[in-house]
Amino acid sequence: MSSSLRHKKSMNNKRKIMKTTDSTIFRNAEIEANIESLLQLLKRHILEMKSETLLVSGFPSSGKTKVLEHIFTNLKTDPIVNDRMTIIRLNGLLHAVETPALQEIASQLDMYLSDCNIDPDLSTVPIDNLQLLLEMYISKLNKSNRCFIIVLNQFEYFAQQKLNSILYALFDTVYADKSTLACYSIITIAVSNRADCLELPEKRLKSRFSNIHIIINAPNSIDFAKDCLQRFGSTRDHSNELMAMDKAFSTYNSLANIEQTLIKMLRCCHDNNTIDDIGETFNRPNTQIHGCLTHLEILLLLIGLNIVKQIELNSGKRIHHTVDSDDEDGNDGQQINDTRITFEQVYNEYSKYILKNQKYFYDKGVVSKAFDRLKDRGLLEKHRNRYMNEKFNDEEILSFSLKCDELQSVLDSTTIPTEIRRYGKMNNI
């Protein structure tokens, strides 16, 4: 049994924390040095035909894949390493089970065979053994001493798969006896968004992982943005936009979102409201109900919210809603999505309302259609029963999916008729 999995004395720190930026790709010399050491580690393993397991973790879109692709690109520059290396990429969402994973591996190996002008038929042959598949590949290539780098993206899904997981097949292959004609090693790189992903697999799988755990933190957003602007060939001064971006991304800087925002900014640079758009593009867009709902729809929403409020008051629940804009205890427009209502309840309340306000009297069919439009917009959602054997009523049970402060801003608008605004204020909605 190879002891190379358990210890790496050449690495001083077993846990490396790296920041990633783009374009060199990395700006920081210390980070670059760490990346270089990882690169050397992999190179050494490839040349010495040693198997290894590493874990790379970090927030979503913090640059994990970028780091690995950069390393692989550098490895390919060495002809000897490139000749021995075969990279296979699997994703936990799709390839956690053994059979589809083997099909994917066969398909990717066929692509390598095609590049070498060899007949790619691995995916046509039904193979249910990973070791056999790899050995067939090596025999077709007619080259021994191969190193397979298997990247397991979304590793937590691999780890959570209990039955027929590809991980068992993978590690069995690592430790299996290899023939002299098909001598190969496997470097497994597990990539995950979760810091506790190593706690997820079973004990015997957990023990196969080495202590090499690389944590990647997202870089400073302005630095990354500047690198992107340089890459996109922009020579203009974008300091105002970058300041706005830094403010918008102050809580979390996803590299993908930064890149998308910059692409929009550069492509639509003729627009005057680009700076305002930056915050809007990153921040989760609101439902944009202001200006898009008719008076009848706003009235139905207010009536529904009034019913929800009455139900919750009767059931003794405490509800939080912003009554006053100056209210310091306001909870920033908490979403109301727990209490369920039906259309009939809303229509009954509507019938009482129009006794006093004949202006908004419409036929039941018209009111029902307005209600359906609210559902289409996603402001009302059909309630999903938790239990399969829970009986469904004939009436559709709905819950709200909008925030009080959004509706509050609509009520404060001058375009809303006075009677509707009065209804909202009277019922403290």
Next chain:
Amino acid sequence: MSDSLPDSFKYRSLQYSTIKHLLSYHDTIPYPKQLYIFGNSNTGKSSIVKHVLESVVTKSNIIYIDCREIFSLNMFFNSFFSSFINDVDDKKKFYPKNLNEFIRKIRDYCFKQKKKQQHYFVVLHHIELLLQYDTSSTLLYILFKLEELTLDYFKYTLIMISNKSFNNLITEHTIEADLGSLLPITIFFSAYTRTELNGILQQTITTFLDLSSDQLQLLKQKISIILTLELQLFYDVTNDLIELKDICLMCIKDFLRLNERSIGDNDDGDDDIDYRLFYQKEFLTKALNSVYTRTMSVRKFLDTHDIQQVKINNDNNYYSTLNQQDVELPLTCKYLLIACYLAARNPSKYDKQLYDKRQITKRSKRSKIAQKRITGMIKSTNEIFISKPVLLNRLLAIYCSIVGENNPLTCQTYQHLTTLCSMGMLKLVGNKTGNINLNESKFLCLISYDYIKQIASSIQFQIDHLLL
């Protein structure tokens, strides 16, 4: 390829220019990865996207899927490949059964065509419908990550069009934590304002009408006024362009019919009928209640409803053209009818016990039941009910009792009384000589028990509890 925006989208120039700049080719700036376009229905989202793509991209690079035609994920895969693959022979080979195969086949096909690395535009219209068929709740994430999953062989921009905002699209089952780091560029299509709708409808409706240019010129102003009148009512209910187009077109057709009739009747060609008198709230509400709710087609409505005939009918108190069952009355009218029926049916000496809420106790209820037992009369619902005239004061007192204290009498209540009289449900009666005493008006209830029962059940009023 035409670069100008069609006239029907003149109010969408900002969105058009934004989308065009995002999807045009650029040497150094890459295409956006994901674009999310949302807003009310029928606001021009998919039309603008199609127009932009056709102007900046070759047709073979556009994969357009309308998810209203998709009823399973397999259908989605097949639709995708039928747009993606041009070669007919190749199309036959690509029938993926699941997501794994779908991604693998895309990658394999792109790998074979790798010399011509193209950028595709995948448009998913009504994406919220497609996600309903996603049992694993990972489809949206996989669509976002398709380039990475196909090992960078399939380069694309994903354009999603929906009525919902992106927040509401992500259901409770999707990988929100991962998806939260992959926010698309969002473009919002706001609803048309009333002024914009007026302008669009004036343009589009005239093209639908089969009129000569001279006729159009003469009638243009009147059509514009009618549209304004219609939007005053309809805009409170709906701002959907297609819905408004249907009902407005119908009203315009009715106007044209009226116009032809009036020209035919007046030999000297005088057109001095004030058409604005006709298009009042009653007619427009009828149109809204029937055509908008799709309970009646436009043609049937035009055949059965005529603005002039309706006006004549109202003037002559002629009610027989409309079936009682089909009329949807205002709430006040319903309560007035119930009050009148109760007043006519129950003797006045029991009014205090029945309608005075301060005295409704168990004792009074027992007295009511005792009264029934003493008399020994069981009123059958089938018994012929001979209506007696009811004093206006008594009628209004009962009405106030059943409606509640918070709804005072207004002049509209009296207006509804006259409406009911004109509809033939109530009748204003006088003494034997025919003189009507306005100080003590009397009304006769002309409706049957079945109809009043139907009205009461529509507002969930337990009329049987108050009938003796």
